[in-house]
Amino acid sequence: KNEVEQSPQNLTAQEGEFITINCSYSVGISALHWLQQHPGGGIVSLFMLSSGKKKHGRLIATINIQEKHSSLHITASHPRDSAVYICAVRRGGADGLTFGKGTHLIIQP
Amino acid sequence: DTGVSQDPRHKITKRGQNVTFRCDPISEHNRLYWYRQTLGQGPEFLTYFQNEAQLEKSRLLSDRFSAERPKGSFSTLEIQRTEQGDSAMYLCASSLRDYYGYTFGSGTRLTVV
Numbered sequence: 147k148n149e150v151e152q153s154p155q156n157l158t159a160q161e162g163e164f165i166t167i168n169c170s171y172s173v174g175i176s177a178l179h180w181l182q183q184h185p186g187g188g189i190v191s192l193f194m195l196s197s198g199k200k201k202h203g204r205l206i207a208t209i210n211i212q213e214k215h216s217s218l219h220i221t222a223s224h225p226r227d228s229a230v231y232i233c234a235v236r237r238g239g240a241d242g243l244t245f246g247k248g249t250h251l252i253i254q255p
Numbered sequence: 256d257t258g259v260s261q262d263p264r265h266k267i268t269k270r271g272q273n274v275t276f277r278c279d280p281i282s283e284h285n286r287l288y289w290y291r292q293t294l295g296q297g298p299e300f301l302t303y304f305q306n307e308a309q310l311e312k313s314r315l316l317s318d319r320f321s322a323e324r325p326k327g328s329f330s331t332l333e334i335q336r337t338e339q340g341d342s343a344m345y346l347c348a349s350s351l352r353d354y355y356g357y358t359f360g361s362g363t364r365l366t367v368v
Contacts (some may be wrong), residue, residue, distance in 0.1 A: 179357070187360045189359035191344065191359070220312050234298075241311055242302075242311060243300060244300065245297030247297045
């Protein structure tokens, strides 16, 4: 079992829908990241969380440390949100990130 | 300095050849990371530098892989005697000393033929 599991692996939705991507992890962490990767490889850091909730524009990220679970929400989704969304954790005592496999999101107009 | 730069963007090499990639981090970032990403998978951690010191190496980093950061600024990742299984996107990231977040480069895509 991977240390970081994401669901769903693939998600296709219509423009305007509310999107939720889930991440569960099985190790102790000091921080959790949500990243966005577009075709061609470029990775953009969206959020870094150690507790609670963060919001940036139409994106909301939450984390429940006790349940070892995080969610990324996109409100009023738009075709430009189409990308791979990756959850990554920084394990306590380590410096490198451990990544999930990503969720491939397609928003259709 | 607008971000993390990686060079080259693409590299095609014949099996058995050596290749070297370069990463220029954000200038004030003292931490630098190398990751490898294969098709359909999330990135995997390879190694990490704090200034010029290589502090952590993954088991994925075989003897054919070596990374340096000689002056605590840019870093190079060399793969000797490349194999087809080395074909992947090699990503570099940097972060601040007290760790705020990561900035990723666009990656170097290696194809071994």
